[in-house]
Amino acid sequence: MIMKKTKRELWRIDPAKMPVRSRGMGVFARFMSNRLAVIALIYIILISTVSIFAPLFSTYERDGIDLQNIMASPSSAHFLGTDLLGRDTFTRLMYGARFSLFVALGSISIATMIGVFLGSLAGFFGGLIDYVVTAIVDIFLSIPIFLVLLIAASVFGGTLLVIPLVIGSVSWMETARIVRAKIQSMRKSGFVEASFTIGERSWLIVLKHVLPHVASSIAVSATIGFANVMLIESALSFLGYGIQPPVPTWGNMLNSALTILRTAPMAAFAPGLLIFITCLCFNLLGKGLKSSLAYSENLL
Amino acid sequence: MRRYLLFRIMRVVPLVILISILIFILLHLAPGGPVGIFSKGPRMTQEDVIRIKENLGLNEPLPLQYLYWFKSTFLQLDFGKSYITGRPVSEMILEHLPATLELMGTAFLIAIFMSLFSGVISALNRGRLLDQLFSVVSIAGMSIPVFWFGLMAILIFSIKFGIFPAGGRFCIGEAFSLKDHLAHLVLPASVLALAYFSMWSQYIRAGLIDAFNGNFIRTARAKGLRERGVIFKHAMRNAVLPAVAAVSMQISTIFTGAVITETVFSWPGMGRLFYDGLQRHDYSRVLGIVVIASLCIIIFNIIGDFVCALLDPRNRSSMTKLDIGAGKD
Numbered sequence: 001m002i003m004k005k006t007k008r009e010l011w012r013i014d015p016a017k018m019p020v021r022s023r024g025m026g027v028f029a030r031f032m033s034n035r036l037a038v039i040a041l042i043y044i045i046l047i048s049t050v051s052i053f054a055p056l057f058s059t060y061e062r063d064g065i066d067l068q069n070i071m072a073s074p075s076s077a078h079f080l081g082t083d084l085l086g087r088d089t090f091t092r093l094m095y096g097a098r099f100s101l102f103v104a105l106g107s108i109s110i111a112t113m114i115g116v117f118l119g120s121l122a123g124f125f126g127g128l129i130d131y132v133v134t135a136i137v138d139i140f141l142s143i144p145i146f147l148v149l150l151i152a153a154s155v156f157g158g159t160l161l162v163i164p165l166v167i168g169s170v171s172w173m174e175t176a177r178i179v180r181a182k183i184q185s186m187r188k189s190g191f192v193e194a195s196f197t198i199g200e201r202s203w204l205i206v207l208k209h210v211l212p213h214v215a216s217s218i219a220v221s222a223t224i225g226f227a228n229v230m231l232i233e234s235a236l237s238f239l240g241y242g243i244q245p246p247v248p249t250w251g252n253m254l255n256s257a258l259t260i261l262r263t264a265p266m267a268a269f270a271p272g273l274l275i276f277i278t279c280l281c282f283n284l285l286g287k288g289l290k291s292s293l294a295y296s297e298n299l300l
Numbered sequence: 301m302r303r304y305l306l307f308r309i310m311r312v313v314p315l316v317i318l319i320s321i322l323i324f325i326l327l328h329l330a331p332g333g334p335v336g337i338f339s340k341g342p343r344m345t346q347e348d349v350i351r352i353k354e355n356l357g358l359n360e361p362l363p364l365q366y367l368y369w370f371k372s373t374f375l376q377l378d379f380g381k382s383y384i385t386g387r388p389v390s391e392m393i394l395e396h397l398p399a400t401l402e403l404m405g406t407a408f409l410i411a412i413f414m415s416l417f418s419g420v421i422s423a424l425n426r427g428r429l430l431d432q433l434f435s436v437v438s439i440a441g442m443s444i445p446v447f448w449f450g451l452m453a454i455l456i457f458s459i460k461f462g463i464f465p466a467g468g469r470f471c472i473g474e475a476f477s478l479k480d481h482l483a484h485l486v487l488p489a490s491v492l493a494l495a496y497f498s499m500w501s502q503y504i505r506a507g508l509i510d511a512f513n514g515n516f517i518r519t520a521r522a523k524g525l526r527e528r529g530v531i532f533k534h535a536m537r538n539a540v541l542p543a544v545a546a547v548s549m550q551i552s553t554i555f556t557g558a559v560i561t562e563t564v565f566s567w568p569g570m571g572r573l574f575y576d577g578l579q580r581h582d583y584s585r586v587l588g589i590v591v592i593a594s595l596c597i598i599i600f601n602i603i604g605d606f607v608c609a610l611l612d613p614r615n616r617s618s619m620t621k622l623d624i625g626a627g628k629d
Contacts, residue, residue: 135314135315135318138315139315139318139319139322141549141551141552141597141601142315142319142552142594142597142598142601143319143322143323143552143590143593143594143597144552144555144556144590144593144594144597145552145553145556146552146553146555146556146559147555147559147574147586147589147590147593148326148590150559150574150575150578151326151578151586151590152326154578155326155329227442227443231443231445232556234445234447235445235446235447235556235560238445238447238448238560239447239560239563239575240579241578251445254447254448254451258451261451261454261455261459262459265455268448268451268455269452269455272445272447272448272449272451272452273448275445275448276440276443276444276445276448279442279443279444279445280439280440280443280444282443283439283442283443284439287439
């Protein structure tokens with residue numbers, strides 16, 4: 001009886017007959033077919049570029065005050081109006097992107113490092129270490145994180161160094177959970193056993209052989225986590241405990257626009273919308289990455 | 301079952317101890333330590349500070365201080381007196397608790413109802429327009445800053461159209477009326493509900509789709525059960541389980557939303573009390589609320605685990621938080 005061969009069987013029988021396409025190409029092709037994710041990626045690239053080259057796009061200074069136009073509504077001179085002190089909203093939004101993105105990037109990098117470290121410790125070594133890590137995660141999941149964040153930010157002050165550290169050190173649990181689960185399932189596989197038999201040290205096995213397999217999951221969780229830490233940062237700044245003015249972030253621009261909500265609603269509307277769209281794009285990108293990577297993992 | 305429950309509650313003990321140490325450290329990290337706020341007063345002499353320190357027992361060695369503090373805070377729920385108002389903190393918290401429960405409870409109910417509804421619809425129409433619509437709403441809800449959404453709601457519904465009041469729990473100075481109360485509740489509760497809904501609906505949907513692929517659903521359909529019975533009796537039971545597990549993992553984000561919403565809408569609840577205390581450096585109040593919130597989260601977690609164990613006996617083993625949803629990512 002002739003059975004139709006699935007792609008997987010074809011692969012096993014004769015790799016040469018497979019269409020010439022690496023795993024990366026497969027992921028790429030699948031990702032590109034997800035229109036929303038591609039749009040999200042383009043937006044993210046765009047906003048990063050604008051934030052890096054902010055001075056080129058604006059004729060105003062970041063903290064420059066236009067006394068004739070305080071709380072102005074949008075006009076040809078001030079594209080999105082001005083704020084309470086007469087600073088150009090559009091200019092500050094572009095500079096704000098720098099700090100908002102930087103803080104989010106810093107936070108998620110720290111969170112990912114802690115999460116990967118603890119997750120791989122727990123997943124690979126198990127036993128007592130696993131128990132300890134689980135206990136730490138339990139603690140962090142049982143404290144009202146946002147309240148503690150607010151306290152920490154008010155104690156240590158809202159600087160560009162402190163905020164990413166503080167946010168990062170309370171946002172790593174999801175990454176740790178994912179990494180631990182993945183590594184646990186890989187712990188017993190042949191290649192790990194083989195590395196043990198040739199006398200490789202365990203931390204080298206984790207670093208060289210196990211973690212690369214988890215990299216895609218880490219990337220996905222970091223992308224989605226980016227949106228989350230950005231929301232946390234903006235909420236902190238909105239409540240007045242994030243990065244302190246005059247350094248603009250989208251969150252603290254919203255905070256200072258609060259008092260003029262009735263007279264100049266644009267100053268509150270624009271930064272919030274940017275936070276919304278940016279987080280949306282990171283979420284969409286993460287979702288797109290996840291589905292394209294999951295597909296190729298099933299194929300292998 | 302009783303053994304499981306006992307085991308689960310036993311596991312809380314070390315957790316509470318570790319959390320209390322963390323909070324205690326936080327208390328002493330505050331600028332100037334626990335007496336920081338007093339020593340800032342212009343008429344305060346060095347002797348006064350020393351006297352206050354002695355009165356508060358701050359001259360004892362730290363471990364002893366911790367033991368005293370632990371005993372009064374966690375065993376007697378006595379958080380001391382507020383630095384600002386001078387009233388007992390537990391009294392202030394009790395005063396503000398009903399408002400928070402009212403807001404969170406309403407938002408909870410709306411969100412649960414909406415996510416069950418949208419979850420069922422999405423799972424039944426998988427990949428079709430309705431499913432995509434709900435999933436867009438959910439991703440958008442996850443990405444929207446709660447405070448901004450609240451502000452825009454105020455801007456549109458209160459300032460522009462004047463349908464709902466912009467903040468507060470009731471009109472001050474007016475006699476109590478249910479209509480007035482509900483009108484104040486609508487905006488904050490809906491804003492908070494959207495935040496919860498966007499988290500939960502995806503879990504329900506994923507759980508239902510998972511369940512629909514199961515053999516037991518085919519059996520249920522094959523033996524001629526009505527579709528409604530299949531969905532709500534058989535599939536739902538299995539779909540709710542991962543949702544409950546996932547939600548209990550994020551229980552602390554629920555408080556995040558509440559603090560922000562209460563601040564935006566000047567809702568006189570615990571979140572507002574906390575924020576107010578933080579701005580005035582009222583550390584006894586702030587830490588009292590952190591302790592209460594932690595205890596709430598721990599209790600919610602136990603309830604969540606209990607529900608999981610009730611729904612599925614397989615969960616009655618020594619599962620830990622990290623194992624939930626393992627292998628699903």
